[in-house]
Structure formats: C-alpha cells, structure tokens
Amino acid sequence: MVDEEPVEAFSGTVKSVKLLIGLVKSIQFKQNATVHFHEEGMTLTVMIHHLMKAVVFVKRLVFEQYRRQADDIAPFDINLPTFLECLTMMGPTVGLMDTCRIAYQGPGYPLRLMREDREAHLSIQCNITPLESDPEGIELMVNDLDTVQRVIIKAQWLQDAFGDLDSECNRVNMVFSTSDPCLILYGDGANGVTSNTEYQAGSEAFVGFECHEPGTYSYQYTHINSCLKALEQASEVSLRINTEGVLCILIRLRGTDDAYLEYTILPCQSTGA
Amino acid sequence: MLKIALAMEKLGPTCILCMTTDSIMFINSHDQDAGVHAWIKTDVNTLFSGYRIASSSNNEIYFSVLTDSLIRVARVAQQAAETRICLTVSHGQPLLEWRITLENRVGSTNVSSHELEIQLLTSERMQPLMEPPVLPSPQAYILLPSLQSMKHLADRAKSLSKFLTVSANMNGQLKLVIDTELAQVDAQFNRLENPRLDGHHPSEQNRTQFVSARIATDDLVHFLHCHHLDPQNVICAITDQMYIAFYVYVNLNIHIQADDHPIETQSTIMTCHLPVYHY
Numbered sequence: 001m002v003d004e005e006p007v008e009a010f011s012g013t014v015k016s017v018k019l020l021i022g023l024v025k026s027i028q029f030k031q032n033a034t035v036h037f038h039e040e041g042m043t044l045t046v047m048i049h050h051l052m053k054a055v056v057f058v059k060r061l062v063f064e065q066y067r068r069q070a071d072d073i074a075p076f077d078i079n080l081p082t083f084l085e086c087l088t089m090m091g092p093t094v095g096l097m098d099t100c101r102i103a104y105q106g107p108g109y110p111l112r113l114m115r116e117d118r119e120a121h122l123s124i125q126c127n128i129t130p131l132e133s134d135p136e137g138i139e140l141m142v143n144d145l146d147t148v149q150r151v152i153i154k155a156q157w158l159q160d161a162f163g164d165l166d167s168e169c170n171r172v173n174m175v176f177s178t179s180d181p182c183l184i185l186y187g188d189g190a191n192g193v194t195s196n197t198e199y200q201a202g203s204e205a206f207v208g209f210e211c212h213e214p215g216t217y218s219y220q221y222t223h224i225n226s227c228l229k230a231l232e233q234a235s236e237v238s239l240r241i242n243t244e245g246v247l248c249i250l251i252r253l254r255g256t257d258d259a260y261l262e263y264t265i266l267p268c269q270s271t272g273a
Numbered sequence: 274m275l276k277i278a279l280a281m282e283k284l285g286p287t288c289i290l291c292m293t294t295d296s297i298m299f300i301n302s303h304d305q306d307a308g309v310h311a312w313i314k315t316d317v318n319t320l321f322s323g324y325r326i327a328s329s330s331n332n333e334i335y336f337s338v339l340t341d342s343l344i345r346v347a348r349v350a351q352q353a354a355e356t357r358i359c360l361t362v363s364h365g366q367p368l369l370e371w372r373i374t375l376e377n378r379v380g381s382t383n384v385s386s387h388e389l390e391i392q393l394l395t396s397e398r399m400q401p402l403m404e405p406p407v408l409p410s411p412q413a414y415i416l417l418p419s420l421q422s423m424k425h426l427a428d429r430a431k432s433l434s435k436f437l438t439v440s441a442n443m444n445g446q447l448k449l450v451i452d453t454e455l456a457q458v459d460a461q462f463n464r465l466e467n468p469r470l471d472g473h474h475p476s477e478q479n480r481t482q483f484v485s486a487r488i489a490t491d492d493l494v495h496f497l498h499c500h501h502l503d504p505q506n507v508i509c510a511i512t513d514q515m516y517i518a519f520y521v522y523v524n525l526n527i528h529i530q531a532d533d534h535p536i537e538t539q540s541t542i543m544t545c546h547l548p549v550y551h552y
Binding site for chain 1: 418422425426429430432433454455456457458459460461462463464465
C-alpha cells in the first residue's frame with residue numbers, strides 16, 4: 001500500500017478515545033454499524049429490523065482535527081466488535097495518550113486508526129475492513145413538529161425505572177396524561193403487569209414535561225433495554241413521542257456536550273392507543 | 274511457590290516437579306509435539322529455607338501434581354508464618370503434605386494440614402525431558418517491552434484473531450501483526466534492547482531485517498501469565514518461521530532467615546517454547 005499523503009476522504013484526530021469507546025459500547029447490540037462523516041461530525045448508526053435505530057453523534061469538537069475532502073462521503077459499514085477491540089488497543093492503558101488518528105480514503109478502502117506514542121515508543125495501526133451498507137432504513141426520522149408528548153428526565157431516574165422492569169416482560173408501556181399521575185411506565189408480558197413507575201407533574205425527576213394530549217404507547221422491551229448501557233453514562237434524557245407513536249430518546253452525556261446518543265423506536269403494532 | 278504456580282496455571286492441567294539437591298524444575302504438562310512447552314527452573318534456596326532430599330535415584334525425585342491444587346494450597350501458604358512440605362505415602366498413594374502454620378492477630382497459632390495427591394514419575398522417563406531442548410540459533414533476540422503493554426495488546430488480539438505473527442529484528446524493533454478478513458492490526462515497539470548473546474554476532478547489514486513466527490494468540494496470552502513472576506527481563510528469540518522462545522529472568526527475593534540475614538537468591542529462569550503455525 002502506497003504510503004505518501006494521498007487525498008483522504010476523511011482524516012481527523014480524536015481527542016478522547018475513552019469517550020468513543022464508551023459510546024461504541026452503548027450500541028453494541030448489533031454486529032455492524034454504519035459510519036458517516038458529516039459536516040457537523042461523525043455518526044455511527046445501528047438498526048434493528050427497521051423497527052429501531054440507535055445513533056451515536058460525535059461532534060467535530062471531539063476531534064482535534066476534522067477534515068473532509070468532499071461534502072458527500074458515502075457511508076459504509078464496519079464490524080462493531082472489531083472496531084471496539086481496535087479502539088481499546090488505542091486507548092490509554094498503554095501509556096497515557098488518549099488520542100488517536102482516524103483516516104478514511106474512500107469507498108472500498110479500510111477505516112484506519114493510528115496511534116503514535118512517542119513516550120512508549122509504540123505505534124499501532126488498525127485497518128478495519130469496510131462492509132456494504134444497507135442503503136434503506138437509515139431514514140427513520142422523527143419530525144419535531146409532530147411531537148405530542150415530551151419529557152426531559154434526569155438520567156438516574158429513568159435508569160431506575162427501566163432497570164426495575166422485569167426482564168421477562170415483552171413490552172414497555174408509557175401512559176401520558178394531562179392530569180396526575182402524568183406519566184406511568186409499566187412492563188407487561190408472561191408474568192402479567194409488572195413494575196409500575198408513576199410520576200407526578202412536579203416530580204423532581206423531571207427537568208421538563210409537555211403533554212398536548214393523553215396517549216398510551218407500547219414498545220418492545222428488548223428495544224427499550226438496549227438503551228440501558230447508554231443511560232449509565234448519561235446526565236439527562238429527553239423522550240419525545242410523535243403523532244405516529246414513534247419514540248425518540250435523546251441521551252445527553254455526563255461531562256460533555258460534544259457527543260450524544262439518539263434512539264428512535266417504533267411502537268408495537270397491536271393494542272390501540 | 275504461588276507465583277510459579279500462577280505462571281503455569283494456563284499452560285496445562287498438571288505440573289511436573291523435578292527436584293534435585295540444588296534446584297527444582299517445574300514443567301507444564303504438554304504433548305510431546307504440540308502446545309506450549311514451559312520450564313521454570315529455580316534454586317532450592319529461592320523457595321525453601323530448609324531443604325532435604327534423598328532418593329535412590331541420585332537424590333532426585335520427580336512427580337506430577339494438579340496445577341489448580343498447587344495454586345489452592347500455595348495461596349493458603351502465602352499467609353503462613355511457616356510452611357513445611359514433605360513427601361509421604363498414605364495407603365499406597367504418594368502425597369505432598371503441606372503443614373501450614375497460620376498466626377492470627379492475637380498471636381495464637383493454628384496448624385492446618387493439606388495433602389496433594391501426586392503421581393511419582395521415574396527418572397528414565399523424566400531425564401530426557403528435564404531440560405528445555407536447545408533450539409537452533411535464532412536470527413533475532415530482543416528484550417520485550419513491559420509485560421503489561423504486551424498483555425494489553427494480546428488480550429484484545431484474542432477477540433480479533435486466532436493467530437498472530439510476532440516479528441523482531443536486531444534493531445530494537447518488535448511487531449505484533451494480525452491479519453483477518455475484518456481487520457489488520459500492526460503494533461510496533463521501537464527502541465527496545467537486543468541483548469548480547471555469547472558466541473553470536475549479528476551481521477551489521479541485516480540488523481533491520483525482521484524475522485517472524487506465527488503463533489496462536491491464546492498461547493501468547495497464556496504465556497504472559499508469567500507476569501505473576503514479576504520478571505526483571507524477558508527475552509524473545511525467533512528463528513524465522515520455525516521457532517519462538519521466551520526466556521524469563523526472575524529474582525524471587527523472599528526469605529529472611531531466622532537470624533535475620535536475607536538469603537542471596539539465584540535467578541529463577543522460565544523457558545517457554547511456543548508452537549509455530551504456518552498458513
């Protein structure tokens with residue numbers, strides 16, 4: 001492989017590999033993720049059967065250097081466990097360096113991770129094979145204007161509520177109301193209705209609460225459960241539900257605003273709202 | 274004893290001990306040809322403050338014991354004020370008996386006895402296997418970087434690939450390379466030391482030439498358990514595509530004798546040969 005300075009479609013230096021590792025671990029419930037280098041930053045997207053989408057947003061501020069040669073770099077897939085192992089190798093266990101260079105030459109070329117630790121006299125390079133990306137299904141978008149209910153809740157509370165759910169349950173239900181209790185979360189499944197959590201409007205769990213009209217929604221337990229890892233790193237969570245019942249969970253992280261996660265979950269088909 | 278047992282833990286279910294009047298050799302259980310071969314040779318004074326051995330076989334005794342059992346008992350003995358070990362026979366079963374004296378905070382002592390079943394081995398069988406075989410002259414031999422950094426990379430490599438290639442040259446460089454469908458990884462350590470080997474003079478022009486050996490990632494991870502020995506130096510010697518050996522030098526500095534004189538300990542040496550695989 002020629003190693004001069006070819007025109008790379010993307011090249012950047014991540015300031016904190018540890019941050020990236022934590023984010024990747026949060027979406028590790030699928031084998032592959034789609035990498036996209038946008039103007040504002042990098043995203044990693046995983047989809048489950050077009051029913052659920054999880055996106056890690058890494059703003060360009062997380063990079064010491066963020067250079068794109070073109071405006072439309074085609075997204076590509078990578079194997080997530082492989083990416084995570086390589087990132088971990090780059091992480092600051094060997095020496096204190098927490099930075100790492102990321103480069104991508106273009107379609108068909110591997111995603112390159114590079115680390116040069118002058119102090120430890122160690123240089124590591126990982127080439128991660130690009131896989132074909134599924135062009136559909138990245139478009140599970142939620143339009144802000146259609147929001148019917150919106151809650152901003154402190155992460156610890158949501159973590160407790162989701163953590164309380166019986167692991168045997170099939171569905172997680174959310175009941176929104178214009179009067180107290182304004183929000184009820186409960187699980188149901190083989191063991192019947194379990195773990196009921198209720199919130200009043202004035203609850204200290206809430207940073208904000210909006211309910212234009214009452215509504216009851218059901219989501220697959222496995223989808224809700226996949227947010228738990230991300231919640232561990234979160235400060236605040238915003239839940240938005242639109243007129244179609246699509247739930248959008250936006251997770252803000254403790255300690256930084258330069259990266260965040262967003263989960264979009266379609267409601268279960270049955271049971272009328 | 275515990276450190277040695279822990280270093281051997283992942284290298285085979287049983288551990289063979291060859292005890293002579295001045296040294297003890299620990300050997301892992303391994304197939305004649307396959308798998309990792311490891312020998313840990315230590316001076317008797319490193320492990321024991323009193324040592325008496327007598328046998329009809331040139332005062333040498335050989336036996337095998339389950340490594341896990343050895344670890345278990347050695348762990349208890351770690352806390353002991355005094356430990357006595359002796360070879361006995363009970364109902365026809367040879368045993369390694371450990372008498373461990375534990376002292377509690379109040380000062381009162383408690384003596385517990387632990388028996389490890391062992392299998393005695395004959396001198397005819399063990400003599401040829403007792404010392405590591407001499408390997409043909411390596412083309413490169415190099416001092417490893419910190420075991421911690423090797424371990425960090427090897428542990429991650431385990432999930433990425435069943436095999437990994439270790440390469441080294443006489444210019445202070447060591448590489449670990451993985452090549453799979455999903456990823457290729459190249460980790461290179463620079464500015465390492467190449468020790469001087471008696472009677473071997475590397476030619477100047479070939480200094481930067483790398484020699485390699487393809488090994489099982491698991492074997493490397495298991496070998497790296499030798500970090501329990503807290504070695505001073507570890508040397509890696511490679512004969513291109515054929516052999517790779519590690520020499521681990523330890524100074525197990527432990528004892529203070531009853532008269533408060535610290536015993537000068539000889540170096541303990543671990544030799545480990547890893548099988549080399551080809552594509």
